[in-house]
Amino acid sequence: MDKIKSDIYVILEGAIRSAIEAKELPISEVPEIPFSPTKTPEHGDIATPIALGLAKQAKLAPRAIAETIVKYVNPDKHPSIRKIEIAGPGFINVYLSNEWLFDTIREIIAKKDNYGSIDKGKGKRIQIEFVSANPTGPLNIVSGRAAAVGDTLVNLLNAIGFDAIREYYVNDAGGQVDRLGESIDIRYRQALGETDLEIPDGGYQGEYLREFAESLVEEGKKHLNLSQEERIELFRDKGIKHLLDQQKATLERFGVYFDVWTSEKAIRASGKPDQIIQLFREKNYLYEAEGATWFRMTDFGGDKDCVVIRSNGEYTYFVPDAAYHRDKYERGFNKVIDLLGPDHQGHVVRLKNFVKALGLDDDWLEVDIIQQVNLVDSDGNRRDMSKRQGQFLTLDALIDELSDAVGEQFAVDVARYFFLMRANNTHLDFNLELAVTQANENPVFYIQYAHARCCSIFQQADEQKIQLKPIDVINLEMLSEPSEHEIIRKLADFPQNVLFSAEEREAHRIPHYLHELAGLFHPYYNQHRVLGTSNMELTQARLILVQCVQTVLANGLKLLGISAPQSM
């Protein structure tokens, strides 16, 4: 598709140049030629609204401009063009000869697993930091969404040639984990019989800490011999390790494997935050007030200054965070992307300003918000989800429930698909009951079923001793059905979808694309026979087409981390 598009581009460019030289088009230079999508085959294969765009400058009617341009395209000289015509308000629609469709088929067969991949980002390193949940509880479903999206974005960026990695920032230092230690201490002492204790505001109420405290009780009462301060510190560290291990296990179950885990505690211990403070002091970005040290955020466009050293002498999380981002830069990434949860939205501007204060390029850091996931009951009511109140659905619980209905592998597939099918900046309603009870009508099954059907055809062919011939001896002209051409056009769109999804960080386009492809294949399957056509030449050509569909479905599902089953 890309090659043919650039061919057409050159032809149209030439035509416009000729028209200008012939004084039939009163514009100064050849403009960029945009291509608009062709939603229906009636609009040809490639269309451009260029004449509409030139109307004002040329002071001519769009249709007249289009006619002039088309006049200078000599179809006889360009065998790739079957027909070129003007439609609607002045669109130029180009109809391609079948040969480019067959080229698409040849390309897919040749590239196989690599079809859809390009090397545009070659030599450039990108890091995506995502999930990065506090190690104070199990991962919830918002983290699940972030995990699915981040994992897929890394796949997409790698597919277009970047060297992209997954990184998790472990917030194992600071006030939150102190609260964790305190909460565990209370649960521990409650388990040992103390009654007048309560988890304070800001502590962690979740049931999982009772269970963890039970396991500490099994170690005996010896922890009571420590001072409360020592005990809280010990429990904090034990709790972090326990909960982090649990998070890792959940992520692996979900098919997400991080390349790098960075500890905030280690960053703090490295002295890098101190260097940041020193740097900011030297640049006069800091001042003292109300017993704390403040950063002049307003100098960088922020609406408020913010505290970087609390009155008790401790850094707020901004300092290690800034140090962490400088560390990322020093590791040589050309670009870093942070995927943050909806509750960190206020952090976006600050983070970008800190990066600016460090003297780094504005677009080096990209921050995207993964919006919230609402749990919806069957009656349509939304349940609030707050980790601090202990009321939330964990990713594990979600997979468990789905797993009961459709098995472990499909449970992961369904969950990933649901998280990926929506644009990142939209709030996602996750109706758990619907996902479970209607699993059989789930869009992910629709896509997987299309793939399984392709496999099944080859299984049948094998049993019937039908051997697929090499592509160069197959007569692709046999693929003459409109539905076949439509499928090939869709297949030809795949690389562009991958590129666009990766560059715009819009992973949700891939599920939609695959659903559309499956939506073309299923009707085709029902209407036309591949095997048993009594015409082996036709069968061979259709087998090739089926193989292309299978390849693209598999490649797309792989980007999403969703399985492509051989049979269902």
Place this chain on the structure above:
RNA sequence: GCGCCUAUAGCUCAAUUGGAUAGAGCAACGGACUUCUAAUCCGUAGGUUGCAGGUUCGACUCCUGCUAGGCGUGCCA
């Protein structure tokens, strides 16, 4: 108060970043298994794109002002 996000079919969402007649899936109704897998297919129905202006050949898309919901908002992360 201020900032960010959202508002599209009964429900959940798309719409190739300003292009042609705004599309899918659920839900509803009527059909198709002697067939390479019926987890499928075919058909019917569903819209003043939250409201009001503006920009232009053209607006779901951009600008301004409203309305509603969510999130955030100087010593939690």
